[in-house]
Amino acid sequence: MARKTRKKTPPPRKVIHRPPQPPQTQINAIAQRLNSGDLETAEKLAQSLARSFPGHAHSWTMLGIVLAQMGRVAESLTPLQKAVNLMPGDSGPHSNLGNALLQLGRLQEAEACYRKAIAVNPNDPDSHYKLGNVLSSLERLPEAEVIYRRLLTLLPENDAAKLAYVQCVALMRFKSYGPFLYKTVAQALNDAWLRPTDLVGVACNLLTINPLIAPYLQQTDMPHHQVRPINQLCEGNTLAEIGNDPLYKALLRSVPVYDENLEQWLTDARQMLLNAANATTNPLQTSWFSFFGPLAEQCFINDYLFYCSADEIQTASALKDALITTLEKEPEEVSPLRLIAVASYFPLYSIAGSHKLLERQWPDAIQRLLIQQIKEPREEIALRPSITSLTPVENEVSLAVQAQYEESPYPRWVKLPAAIEPVAINTYLHSLFPGVVIEPIENMMQPDLLVAGCGTGQHPIETARLIRNASVLAVDLSLASLSYAERKAREMGIQNIEFARADILKLGSLDRTFDIIESVGVLHHLDRPEEGWKVLVSMLRPNGVMRLGFYSEVARRHVVKARELIAQRNFAATADGIRKARPYLREVDRNQTLGCAVRSTDFYSLSACRDLLFHVQEHRLTLAQIQQFIDENGLTFLGFTAEPMTIRAYHTRFPDDPTATNLENWAIYEQENPDAFFDMYQFWLQKRP
Structure with missing residues (x-):
């Protein structure tokens, strides 16, 4: 009988108990997986982290973030809420929970989370930004403006903060303003925080309630308001004060003015300039340059849209002819005020000999005008052959x-x-x-x-x-x-x-x-x-x-109606025809609305108005x-x-x-x-x- 060989039992293996890695090490590993797009591994690691360190708030935060990135936002609420419960005195968990609620469209709950985060840390810019976004989405714009203003004071050079603030105020209308709002809108126009056309409405709104300008405007919401005569602008230092106003300069130099009352005021001011420049005895008022220089730039930007009578255009034409003669004989004798007046009615590049004006040194307001109306158009002409x-x-x-x-x-x-x-x-x-x-x-x-x-x-x-x-x-x-x-x-x-x-x-x-x-x-x-x-x-x-x-x-539909009215009255698609059509359409609009046909920003520029209402072909x-x-x-x-x-x-x-x-x-x-x-x-x- 064969003898059975007994197998030796191997000695038991020594089990090595390795302590879990510190939470931060695991969090870093999860973040790496998230950044690489390996969401499934990131979730496994996050679940393991939460089990290993259930009392660690950041463990639950990480799990919530991973679930949200996987599209399981509803599931993320539970771990994110646990993080809040573990660290109620930290702004981060409140903000993270708010982010998830925001993704789910639960805006009021998200708002509460962001407010708690700000209460814990009043200097947390991210929570201010998110709260402002929520309030904007809820169309509570005045509240959003306050939050975004705080954000901008926390991060004055941050592009996202700048954009958030001006996008909010661009949708608002104000009856009064503080220095911060006024200064910020002017800076936003100067530095183009967003397209100037998106800011023109609030900029015009603020100018119409500026106490230096409001007395000269027809105020439709103030029926008993007495309009001050335009020539009173010349009294005292009013012209210089308005000319040095940062928003006045920024608006007129950036975009066509989008307000009927401001347009009429500027139209009247231009005629006042023409009369002063045409006077036989006219002392040089250098303090006026800061006001009338931007006005002339505005006229160029809006393609000389402002309405003018036949007598007015005749006077302006005579002044232009006189400028041409002076340029031919004594270019150094060109009157600065008359130059600004001509530039308010005609583009300077169209005037014979105007290039000679670039050879002189001028005050800043006139130098800007020459760059806009002579130097830049000449550059465009030179580029055409290329x-x-x-x-x-x-x-x-x-x-x-x-x-x-x-x-x-x-x-x-x-x-x-x-x-x-x-x-x-x-x-x-x-x-x-x-x-x-x-x-x-x-x-x-x-x-x-x-x-x-x-x-x-x-x-x-x-x-x-x-x-x-x-x-x-x-x-x-x-x-x-x-x-x-x-x-x-x-x-x-x-x-x-x-x-x-x-x-x-x-x-x-x-x-x-x-x-x-x-x-x-x-x-x-x-x-x-x-x-x-x-x-x-x-x-x-x-x-x-x-x-x-x-x-x-x-x-x-309103544009179609306006085009029909234009055709009935035989307004031509010319500068003069467009200028004459606009007051007629405004008058019609007072009785039967013409909607965007007269309320579009395009209504406030001659070339844009032609595109809007006088186009040769539209489907x-x-x-x-x-x-x-x-x-x-x-x-x-x-x-x-x-x-x-x-x-x-x-x-x-x-x-x-x-x-x-x-x-x-x-x-x-x-x-x-x-x-x-x-x-x-x-x-x-x-x-x-």
């Missing part, structure tokens, strides 16, 4: 549109906000449309971008600075517009834009394709918008994206037409870039469409809110492979 022509312009409507913009380049802008940190196009789109499925753009790292109809350059310059590593081709029909755009791009140091003249209808002949195509406010001026739209779609690469803007048939679309084109041309609707309040109202009306991409619902919403797209429909599309 602009490439990519296609012929042959279509009859295209030629008419071209002629309009050669005569009236639009818009005549002065400043744009400071450069922002560029972002990848995919990141940018996901920030605009969270929750929408967007296919990655193949060439996302260095996209080729076309701006079709770039006008005077605002659009392509902003886009070129926003989209990281973008190579931009910006085309337009008008050489006058393109040379303006080229000058501004060079002035701002923008080097990734190629400007060229081309007709959209002919762009297909270039045999070029793009990752991104933008055409906002352009296609509806073509002979057949759908034809130009198809050309652009054919140039878009698979998965490429397209940003478009079209006039709404519903929202433009308007419906959402049903847009949907049909999208379906027939292999496109996917990504969403509107509408005002946040419009998006919130839509979500309230159609909670079952969280991505806000159902155009049938949007059509219903627009019928119920006909001014929702008073500017135009602006939206993004993606081309299916």
